[in-house]
Structure formats: structure tokens, C-alpha cells
Amino acid sequence: MKVQVCIIGGGPSGLLLSQLLHLKGVDNVVLERQTRDYVLARIRAGVLEHGFAALMREAQCGERMDREGEIHHGFYIANDGRLDRVDLHKHSGGNSVIVYGQTELTRDLYEAREKAGVKTVFQVEDVVLHGLTSDAPHVTYRKAGEDFRVECDYIVGADGFHGVSRKSIPSDVLREYERVYPFGWLGVLSSTPPVSPELIYARHERGFALCSLRSQVLSRYYIQVPLEDKVEDWSDEAFWAELKRRLPPETAAKLVTGPSIEKSIAPLRSFVAEPMSYGRLFLAGDAAHIVPPTGARGLNSAASDIYYLYHGLIDHYLKHDDHGLENYSAKALARIWKAQRFSWGMTHLLHKFPDRSSYEDKLQDVDLAYLLSSENALGSLAENYVGLPF
Template identity: 60%
Template sequence: MKTQVAIIGAGPSGLLLGQLLARQGIDNIIVERVTGEYVLGRIRAGVLEQGFVDLVREAGVSERMDREGEIHEGFELAFNNRRVRIDMKQLTGGDTVMVYGQTEITKDLMEARAAAGLQTIYQADNVTLHDVKSKTPSVTYEINGVKHHLECDYIAGCDGFHGVSRQTIPQDVRTEYERIYPFGWLGLLSDTPPVSKELIYCKHERGFALASLRSASRSRYYIQVPLSDKVEDWSDDDFWAEFKKRLPANTAKNLVTGPSIEKSIAPLRSFVCEPMQYGNLFLVGDAAHIVPPTGAKGLNLAASDVSALYKILTRVFKENDKSCIAQYSEIALRRVWHGERFSWWMTNMLHNFEGLSINGADDRTFEKFMASELDYYTGYEAGRRVIAQQYVGLPYEELE
């Protein structure tokens, strides 16, 4: 088989890239190691920056998102018996975010790809990338023990942190930066009305909590837990009781509880791989970078990678201009590091680090620094504007 662009991974970034390329007449095939049902079973973030929303619209897959997604103009920070609203729309001159679940985005993209007759190969075993520095890279994989060979011009590695794409880049070529946080987020999804129409980020002496939502009838809530905790340690009743303690009192009284649809613990890490390009292989999304979910940047950074690569490949195939290829890693990493810094900063400010010495200062001093940071940035309009601008997302860069 032959294609112009081989995309490794059928998550939202791979599917979005494939849809955008197809609309420009650029042939692409997606190779995915698991089933489509498994991909849809991943419960992930649902806060979309305007840039991501615009890309989905450009891909022609926005009908349900525009109908069911909720525009959010602000969110709250709750700490020290204070509640500070970050009015994103007012502070940024009109920018907002949309709340629409990643599972729903993925489903929409899958259905659009199938309707367009674009090829996705699921349950591909032993996926291997070959000759990525040559003019004729290729991908091999096995289906039911039978080996297949896919020739292509370029490979987009959208296969996540544990995928084969990043590992294809030699160790002496790539540099990896990582910070592991000594806690995780226990998340619970339930068919209950959200406790608030806007997200509430709570800093509490018992630990961080986040009141989030997927729709007017579906809630997504999180609490900070030690990495030693396991999901089975937490019954639904235990979660609700602890979550309620960390909410502002006047909000907690409105909390509606119910059985969990899904419950999981996500460890927190900051991770970046440089470069994000090796020959004709481009890393996209979690294959190259992971952020703590505190700043709502994971899926959105993947979208900005897609945007940069889509522009580059469109110029390559439509204008036969290959000089722009070398811009990818620099453009993508510039925005990635901004997102990493913001997510690290929000995580440090809002979580409880008591007894956890990882920040180069004793716990009490670090907590004082972060309390002062939070007080300053929420106490002044200029500080709130910084938070708002980063949260709605920095502009996408254009090619030179």
C-alpha cells in the first residue's frame, strides 16, 4: 500500500490531522494498535481553546460540537474562603473556551472519517517505522499475524506517550525533560447536574479539587490523592464525601451525588521531547509532550501541533515547497513550553505539597511562596489577565 501521509494513532489528534489533510486532497491512512471502541473509552479532558474549536470547524466536523458544546466565558478559583472569578471574555477582549468532551470530539471525527471513506486500520500489531530520515519512509504492521507494508512520504506520530513514534528517534538525538508530581487526580464521571455552571478550581488544606462538567446533566469531578492510592480504595460515597469537604461551603450545599459512570486515578507529570521532528517523522501531541491537567492544555497543545503540521504538509503538497518542513519542531515547541510552564505554575499554586519536597525549597517556604503567588495574581486585574490569556490559549503561529 501507498499513501502520502501515514498517521500513527487514531486518537483525536490523528483523526483531526487526517480530516484536515483529506479536505486538502492529501491522501492519508491511519494505523492504530487498539480498537475504535477502546479509543472511545478513554475519558479525557473537555475544555477546548478557540484555536482547537476553529480547527474542528475547518475540518468540517463541528455540527454536533457547535450544537451541544457549552461556551464558557470564565471560571473560578476558590481558596482561603475566597472565590475569585477569572472573566476570560472580559480580560482577553472576547476570547472564550468551549466545554465539549474529548470522547465526543473523537466520535465525531471517527464518524466523519468513515463517511468520507478514509482508511483507518485498527488492531495493528507490531507497528514499526522504517527509514524515517530517507525520502521513502514506511510503516510495517501485522493484522492477525499477517505482515503489511505501507509506503509513504511523511509519518505523523500521534500515538501517545507509550507509542512507537518517539522511540523511533535515536536516544542520542532526542532530549527528554520530565517532572513527576507526587500525587494524582482521582476523577469521577457521573450523570448528575454540575454543581456550578463554570469550572471551579479549589485549593484546600485537604488537597486540590476541581468541579468540572461535560454537559448540563453530566459532571466530571476530581480530587488530589497520593500516588499510593488505588481506585478500589475509593467508594463512590467516599469520593463524594471528600469532594464536598474541599468545595466552597455555599457551593457544596448544592452538590448532587450519584453513581459513578467512570472512576480513575491519573498521575501528574510534565514531559517534553526535543526535537519533535526527525527526518520525515513528526511527533504530535502526547507522543512529544505531557502536561498536568491543571491548566487544561493537554488536548489543546496537541491541536496546536496539528495546526502547525497541517499548514506545513499543505504547503509541501499544494505548493511543492519543502523548505518549510524544518520549521515544525521550533514552532510546535515554542507553544508547548508556554503550555508546560502554565500547567506547572497552576499545579504548584493550587495543590497541597505538604510533606512533599520536590520544588527545591522546604515545604513551608514553598507553600508560602505559592500562597503569595495566588494572592497576587488574583488580587490585581493585570494578574487575572495573565491567567485568562494563558487559559484561553496563545495564538497559533503562522509559517514563515
């Protein structure tokens, strides 16, 4: 097979780039290790920046998002039994976010590419990247016991933290920055109405909690738990009881509980790999960076990568201009580190750290009090939450 761009990874990042390139006439293929159903079964974030939403519309995949997505003009911070609302619309100059599940977003992208006849190869194994610093890179893989080869101009690694793409960059070139947090998030998806029309981020002496939603009949809730906890340690009843303890009494009293549809524990880490390009290889999304889910930057950070990479590739093929590709890593990383800073700050502001001193706990109190009392601080929070410009 010969294409202009070979994309490794059939998650939302790879699919979005593939669709955008296809609409501009750039031939590409997506290689995915899992099945389509497996990818769609992954339950992930659902808060989209306005910039991400604009990319979905440009990819001609935003119709259902605009019809079914929940537009949120703010969110709440719960602390000491009270709720304070952060008015995103007011403090960001009129912007907002859209709550739309990543599963549904990925489904929209898959349906668009299937309708257009764009090729996706599922269940690929033993993927190897070759000739990255040459003018003719290629990718080899196995499927159903048979060997295949994809010749291409460029390779995009959108295959996640554990994928092969980042590992294909020589160790003397790649530099990695990482912070692993001493806790995880236990998440529950339930067929229940949300306790609040907007997200609630709760700070509590027992640990962080988040009340989120996928729709008016589907809710997603999280609580901070120790890393050594296992899903089997938490019955539905125990989860709901602990969540209620961490919410203001009036909010807890309104919480509708029910059987969990999905329950999992996600460890938290901050991670950045530099550079995000090597020869004809470009990294995007979790292959290059990860943030804690506090503040909903993960999927949105991937969107900025796709924006820069898409425009760089289009300029190369349509304008014979390589400036965007040559500067992709530096430009993407400049925005990524700002997202890292924001997620780091939100995580430290709202979580209970087991190894933190009483002095640091007091500073956390002061940080939150200052945030909620300062128009400038709220403006900075809102600007980052709705998404910095690409």
C-alpha cells in the same frame, strides 16, 4: 499500501490531522493499536481553546460541537471558603473556551472519516518505522497474524506517550525533559447536574479539587490523592465526602451526588521531547509532550502541533514549499514550552505538595492573592487559558 502520509495513532490528534489533509486531497491512512470502541471509551479533558474549535470547524467536524458544547466565559478559583471568578471574556479581549467532551469530539472525527471513506486500520500490532532519514520511509505492522507494509512520503507519530514513534528516534538525537508529581487525580464521572455552570478549581489544605462538566446532566469531578492510592480504596461515598470537604460550604451544599459511571486515578507529569521531527517523521500530541491537566492544556497543545503540521504538509504538497516542515519542530516547541510553563504554574499554585516547606506554602498564599488582585496577572492567566495564538 501506498499513501502520502501515514499517521500512527487514532486519537483526536491523528484523526484531526487526517481529516484536514483529506479535505485538501492529501492521501493518508491512520493506524490504531486499539479498537474504535476502546478509543471512544477513554474519558479525557473537555475544555477546548478557541483555536482548537476553529480547527474542528475547518475540518468540517464542528457542527455538533457548536450545537451542544458549553461556551464558558470564565471559571472560578475556590480558596479559604470563598469563590473568586476569573472573567476570561473580559481579561482575554473577548475570547472564551468551549466545554465539549473529548469522547464526543473523537466520535465526530471518526464519523466524518467514515462518511468520507478515509481509511483507518484498527488493532495493528508490532508497528515498526523504517527509513526515516531516507526519501522513501515505510511502516510495517501485523494485523490478525498477517504482515502489512505502508509506503509513504511522511510519517506522523500521534500514538501517545507509550507509542512507538518517539522511541524510533535515536537516543543520541532525542532529549527528554520530565517532572513526575508526587500525587495523582482521582476522577469520577457521574450522571448528575454540575454544581456550577463554570469550572471550579479548588485549593485546599487537604489537596486540590476540580468541579467540571460534560453537559448539564453529566459531571466530572476530581480530587488530588497520593500516588499510592488505588481506585478500590475510594468508594463513591468516600469520594463525595472528600470533595465536599474541599469546596466552600455553600458550593458543597449544592452538590448533587450519584453513582459513578467511571472512576480512575491519573498520575501527573510534565514531559517534553526534543526535537519533534527526525527525517521524515514528525511527532504530535502526547507522543512529544504531556502536561498536568491543571489548566486544560493537554489536548489543546496537541491542536497547535496539528495546526503547524497540517499547514506544513499542505504547503509541501500544494505549493512545493518545505519551509513549514523544516521549521515544524522549532515552531511547535516554542508554543509547547509556553503551555508547559502555564500548566506548571497552575499546578504549583493550586495543589498541596507533600514535600513543600512552610515557606513555600506561604509563597503559594501570596501568589494566589496577587493573582486575584492584579488586572495584569488576571490578563496573563486568561490569555493563556483561552489559548495563545498559533
